[in-house]
Amino acid sequence: MIRYCPYLPALVAHALRETRRGPVVHDAYNIITGDKTMSETNQQWLLKQRPTGMLGPEHFDRVESPMPQPDLAAGEVLVKTLMLGFDPAMRGWVQDEPSYLPPVALGDPMRASGVGQVIASQNSELPVGTLVQGLLDWQEYSIGNKAGGMPLQPLPAGTPPGMALSVFGSTSLTAYFGLLDVGQPQAGDTVLVSGAAGATGSVVAQIARIKGCKVVGIAGGEEKCNWLRDACKIEHVIDYKAENIDERIGQLCPEGINVFFDNVGGDTLEIGIGHMADFGRIALCGAISGYNDETPAPGPHNLMLLTTRRIRMQGFIVIDFLDRAEEAIGQLMEWVMAGEIAWREDVQEGFDNIPATFQRLFDGRNVGKQLLKLADPE
Numbered sequence: 001m002i003r004y005c006p007y008l009p010a011l012v013a014h015a016l017r018e019t020r021r022g023p024v025v026h027d028a029y030n031i032i033t034g035d036k037t038m039s040e041t042n043q044q045w046l047l048k049q050r051p052t053g054m055l056g057p058e059h060f061d062r063v064e065s066p067m068p069q070p071d072l073a074a075g076e077v078l079v080k081t082l083m084l085g086f087d088p089a090m091r092g093w094v095q096d097e098p099s100y101l102p103p104v105a106l107g108d109p110m111r112a113s114g115v116g117q118v119i120a121s122q123n124s125e126l127p128v129g130t131l132v133q134g135l136l137d138w139q140e141y142s143i144g145n146k147a148g149g150m151p152l153q154p155l156p157a158g159t160p161p162g163m164a165l166s167v168f169g170s171t172s173l174t175a176y177f178g179l180l181d182v183g184q185p186q187a188g189d190t191v192l193v194s195g196a197a198g199a200t201g202s203v204v205a206q207i208a209r210i211k212g213c214k215v216v217g218i219a220g221g222e223e224k225c226n227w228l229r230d231a232c233k234i235e236h237v238i239d240y241k242a243e244n245i246d247e248r249i250g251q252l253c254p255e256g257i258n259v260f261f262d263n264v265g266g267d268t269l270e271i272g273i274g275h276m277a278d279f280g281r282i283a284l285c286g287a288i289s290g291y292n293d294e295t296p297a298p299g300p301h302n303l304m305l306l307t308t309r310r311i312r313m314q315g316f317i318v319i320d321f322l323d324r325a326e327e328a329i330g331q332l333m334e335w336v337m338a339g340e341i342a343w344r345e346d347v348q349e350g351f352d353n354i355p356a357t358f359q360r361l362f363d364g365r366n367v368g369k370q371l372l373k374l375a376d377p378e
Contacts, residue, residue: 045138057355070120079116109137115161166369175203187212195263197224344368
């Protein structure tokens with residue numbers, strides 16, 4: 001199911017639903033929600049082999065293991081997974097290469113951003129029933145807040161899981177900090193965004209518009225391009241499936257590009273570099289065009305332009321800015337409530353569909369933030 005999300009009704013509906021919830025009861029051995037006893041098994045998707053080329057369901061194994069026992073250490077919580085989020089960066093997590101996070105080990109559950117509900121707790125700040133978000137795994141139940149791990153955070157009251165993972169999630173934080181801190185746009189600048197219909201790129205394009213910039217977005221296909229024009233209010237959109245990117249950038253940006261936010265890499269990056277204005281800034285967010293290549297693609301052949309035009313090109317990772325997450329979420333919330341930012345959630349369902357949902361990011365079917373729903377909050 002692909003869903004377009006206006007900004008306020010979902011918050012109101014969720015808040016009303018929360019007021020109608022019944023009590024949640026737990027004991028030391030059986031975890032009971034109302035009058036339903038939950039399964040004693042825990043379904044998991046484990047990394048079976050490291051992919052070479054296109055990643056697919058064949059690289060994962062579905063297994064059933066015993067459900068984690070709620071004999072928790074101090075500070076830990078037992079979490080039922082409600083919704084998972086999927087990002088292109090996860091493709092790098094399955095490679096056995098040094099990165100900003102350790103690679104997922106063979107035989108371990110694949111990790112992902114997610115929202116869950118606490119069903120047993122030894123943490124006074126996360127009591128039973130609390131909705132939490134953070135790094136979860138491709139499994140129904142997991143123990144969170146382990147010593148040395150990334151802490152789970154409670155969801156702000158009334159925030160639906162989909163919104164927490166999409167417009168207020170890591171992709172939007174990436175857009176906010178990557179554009180404003182790395183790209184540093186000024187009113188009147190020309191900003192080029194590749195992957196502009198994606199969860200990150202669409203927010204980048206809209207923030208640039210809000211900041212008074214001329215925005216040019218690159219996306220694939222008539223439907224995505226129309227959504228950028230109509231819902232996101234981006235005037236200039238290039239359909240890379242039907243148009244020559246190089247020619248169209250030259251027509252739309254005759255004085256060059258001041259800020260280029262790149263999610264694609266490859267030929268798109270090289271073309272963008274060729275159209276940069278003097279003292280331009282390039283924010284390198286991703287290179288989805290090459291994530292599934294069996295051999296690395298050649299780098300841009302025009303890097304010398306960085307010198308002659310005094311261009312700054314910088315990569316970044318959103319975790320470098322997590323100490324300022326509250327700032328970003330507060331500003332994003334203002335823009336969302338004012339109707340200045342549109343977003344979409346591409347919501348699939350069912351535990352069986354987890355690997356196939358991940359693959360949607362790379363085969364062109366994904367529209368907006370890719371999510372998968374496993375359960376509703378109790």
